[in-house]
Amino acid sequence: MAVDLLDRKLLFVTGKGGVGKTTVAAALASLAADRGKKTLVCEVDAKGNLADFYETGPTRFEEREISPRLWAMSMDTEASLRQYLALQLKLPLVARVGPLAKMFDFVASAAPGVKEIVTVGKLCWEVRERHYDIVIVDAAASGHIVSQLAAPQAINELVQVGLVRQQTGWMLDILGDPLQTGLVIVAIPAEMPVSETLELRDRVAAETNVDLAAVVVNRVLPELFSRGEEDIFDQLEERPAAEFLDRALGGPARPLLDAARLTVTMRRSRTEHLERLRGAVDGKVPMLYVPYLFFRSHGLRATRQVAEALSAELGY
Amino acid sequence: MADRAGSIDSLLASKEIAIACGSGGVGKTTTAAAAAAMAAVHHGGKVLVVTVDPAKRLANALGLSGFGNSEKRVPASAFAAAGVQPRGELWAAMLDTKQSWDALVRRHAPDADTRDRILENPLYQNISGKFVQSHDYIAMERLYEIHSEGRFDLIVVDTPPTRNAVDFIEAPARMAEFFSSRLLRLLIVPYRSRVVNMASRPFYQVADRILGSQFLADIAEFFILFQTMYSGFVTRARAVERLLRDNRTTFMVISTLEAAPVREAEFFIDVLSSKKLHLGALVLNRVLPPYLLDDAAHLRAGRLVAEADVLAGELAAVIGADPSQVARVLTEMGDNFQNFSVVAQREAAQRSDLAKMPDVVAAVPEFDDDIHDLAGLMRLGEAIWG
Numbered sequence: 001m002a003v004d005l006l007d008r009k010l011l012f013v014t015g016k017g018g019v020g021k022t023t024v025a026a027a028l029a030s031l032a033a034d035r036g037k038k039t040l041v042c043e044v045d046a047k048g049n050l051a052d053f054y055e056t057g058p059t060r061f062e063e064r065e066i067s068p069r070l071w072a073m074s075m076d077t078e079a080s081l082r083q084y085l086a087l088q089l090k091l092p093l094v095a096r097v098g099p100l101a102k103m104f105d106f107v108a109s110a111a112p113g114v115k116e117i118v119t120v121g122k123l124c125w126e127v128r129e130r131h132y133d134i135v136i137v138d139a140a141a142s143g144h145i146v147s148q149l150a151a152p153q154a155i156n157e158l159v160q161v162g163l164v165r166q167q168t169g170w171m172l173d174i175l176g177d178p179l180q181t182g183l184v185i186v187a188i189p190a191e192m193p194v195s196e197t198l199e200l201r202d203r204v205a206a207e208t209n210v211d212l213a214a215v216v217v218n219r220v221l222p223e224l225f226s227r228g229e230e231d232i233f234d235q236l237e238e239r240p241a242a243e244f245l246d247r248a249l250g251g252p253a254r255p256l257l258d259a260a261r262l263t264v265t266m267r268r269s270r271t272e273h274l275e276r277l278r279g280a281v282d283g284k285v286p287m288l289y290v291p292y293l294f295f296r297s298h299g300l301r302a303t304r305q306v307a308e309a310l311s312a313e314l315g316y
Numbered sequence: 317m318a319d320r321a322g323s324i325d326s327l328l329a330s331k332e333i334a335i336a337c338g339s340g341g342v343g344k345t346t347t348a349a350a351a352a353a354m355a356a357v358h359h360g361g362k363v364l365v366v367t368v369d370p371a372k373r374l375a376n377a378l379g380l381s382g383f384g385n386s387e388k389r390v391p392a393s394a395f396a397a398a399g400v401q402p403r404g405e406l407w408a409a410m411l412d413t414k415q416s417w418d419a420l421v422r423r424h425a426p427d428a429d430t431r432d433r434i435l436e437n438p439l440y441q442n443i444s445g446k447f448v449q450s451h452d453y454i455a456m457e458r459l460y461e462i463h464s465e466g467r468f469d470l471i472v473v474d475t476p477p478t479r480n481a482v483d484f485i486e487a488p489a490r491m492a493e494f495f496s497s498r499l500l501r502l503l504i505v506p507y508r509s510r511v512v513n514m515a516s517r518p519f520y521q522v523a524d525r526i527l528g529s530q531f532l533a534d535i536a537e538f539f540i541l542f543q544t545m546y547s548g549f550v551t552r553a554r555a556v557e558r559l560l561r562d563n564r565t566t567f568m569v570i571s572t573l574e575a576a577p578v579r580e581a582e583f584f585i586d587v588l589s590s591k592k593l594h595l596g597a598l599v600l601n602r603v604l605p606p607y608l609l610d611d612a613a614h615l616r617a618g619r620l621v622a623e624a625d626v627l628a629g630e631l632a633a634v635i636g637a638d639p640s641q642v643a644r645v646l647t648e649m650g651d652n653f654q655n656f657s658v659v660a661q662r663e664a665a666q667r668s669d670l671a672k673m674p675d676v677v678a679a680v681p682e683f684d685d686d687i688h689d690l691a692g693l694m695r696l697g698e699a700i701w702g
Binding site for chain 2: 016017018019049141190191192193195224225228229231232233235236238240241244245248249250251252253254255256257258259260262263266269294295297298
């Protein structure tokens with residue numbers, strides 16, 4: 001690991017739907033802020049979930065400091081374009097007139113890549129202007145992240161001249177610099193998330209110039225029993241021991257045994273997928289493990305717990 | 317268990333199209349495939365499942381290992397291996413967005429020259445291959461196509477992962493609106509005639525400055541070509557929309573009981589009702605077993621932890637093992653039960669939060685393995701069927 005994860009300037013956090021991508025992005029941002037970095041966390045898919053992870057009011061395009069050193073925003077492509085036009089092209093008047101929004105809508109629908117570049121552009125710009133020590137992006141899900149990251153390149157190919165074209169060069173420089181930019185893929189130990197992680201790794205390498213900085217494995221179940229203990233557990237399920245437990249506990253021990261068996265089998269099938277991921281990734285890309293949270297699965301408390309787990313994994 | 321009315325069994329017996337929707341990672345694909353397999357086994361006839369992105373092993377099990385858009389019959393041997401004899405046939409198809417778009421262009425293009433120019437246009441290739449929203453539309457378009465051929469008794473559709481679950485419902489309307497938009501015509505005008513009126517000139521100047529005139533010309537060419545297919549396209553999009561509203565079509569909302577998917581399911585159920593679309597069933601996947609909610613068992617788990625050492629001393633003699641190891645096993649067992657019972661309680665609360673439930677609600681237990689063959693699909697199917 002050449003660069004410490006949080007020493008990069010721009011981290012895109014992605015993953016298959018349902019694996020906890022936003023939790024990890026929120027936790028990484030909390031951790032960065034705790035470590036003294038001025039941090040911007042940006043939600044790209046405007047589902048409005050990010051705010052729930054900090055239990056603060058809704059986030060908007062305008063960045064807002066939600067806790068010391070931690071700033072949050074939600075991407076709004078139209079607002080981003082307007083800001084860009086006002087800042088870069090010195091078109092303040094035009095940027096305010098109605099047709100622009102419509103034209104943008106139209107062009108953005110017609111030419112894929114435009115919405116993406118306005119998104120990536122805003123984030124790269126925050127990095128270039130050094131407004132923050134680190135920008136952490138709750139990015140598109142694994143199905144769409146490549147087109148987002150590859151947008152500057154695609155635009156370069158599609159648009160031969162014009163101001164949009166002129167802007168793509170410096171973005172590519174930032175995105176392609178592993179000292180500055182990294183991709184974090186979040187997975188859980190299950191078949192599809194692991195497969196998608198490996199496919200995504202290959203696509204990112206082939207179609208973008210962004211460095212894969214880390215793979216976060218979320219919701220790792222604890223190992224209940226060591227091997228010797230599992231032998232004992234097997235015996236507890238047999239009659240003499242089970243009957244003893246029923247008597248001693250004053251009621252059936254079956255639910256307790258069943259629940260333990262469920263955990264053991266779930267953990268075992270998940271371990272297979274984890275091993276597949278580890279075999280393909282470990283040693284090349286840092287892997288960070290986050291345990292399954294029993295007590296709180298969302299909200300600020302869960303974010304804090306994931307941040308603590310990541311902190312330990314990163315050796316802080 | 318329950319009577320057959322108000323079950324997925326009777327729902328699928330009475331509908332021709334079932335659309336599975338919900339947020340990513342909740343088991344949409346497997347649920348759609350399991351429902352289709354059950355219908356083929358128990359109802360008979362020809363049942364098709366259209367899937368978007370199945371896990372590799374599941375795709376292999378369904379005989380979808382090759383790429384392509386065509387429907388393939390799931391071999392009888394796969395059912396035999398699962399120990400079932402289906403009354404009907406199960407077919408499966410994968411959705412290939414690019415191929416489906418090409419087929420659409422071939423159907424609607426007025427002549428061979430226009431067709432080829434569209435297919436070769438770089439902008440078209442970009443749209444058909446990468447355009448996220450195009451997946452939504454093409455899935456519905458493909459459904460319409462298959463349904464109108466009348467080759468299947470039941471079609472179960474797995475929907476593509478969308479940013480927003482309603483996207484694909486609105487896709488046909490949006491597509492029609494897009495091609496008939498005033499703005500589209502406005503942008504195409506200068507490339508048709510060189511006369512641009514004074515009022516719209518600043519608009520083009522800005523557009524030129526930002527995007528470059530060559531790119532605008534490319535866009536315009538593409539849309540001029542596309543406009544030749546306009547009426548066919550819009551008629552088609554409207555027909556697709558009608559099909560979604562047809563009373564032979566039903567929607568199955570799939571979710572787990574985690575916070576985010578539940579919120580998305582709630583939202584989706586609201587949208588279906590406001591659009592007067594038929595909400596047929598809610599399928600809750602990976603629900604923890606109900607014994608975790610047993611209060612008495614919870615007390616026993618606490619006791620197991622508190623009295624682990626004492627119990628272990630006696631138990632060790634019964635099974636002939638090291639007492640300290642036995643104590644650890646008992647403690648872990650008790651802890652584990654208490655841990656998962658917290659999760660189960662949270663899930664139960666999520667479930668009661670789903671206020672507007674449809675008549676059919678199916679809860680599927682957490683299986684200890686991924687589903688990758690027909691036997692697995694049938695196991696899941698049995699859980700949702702009654």
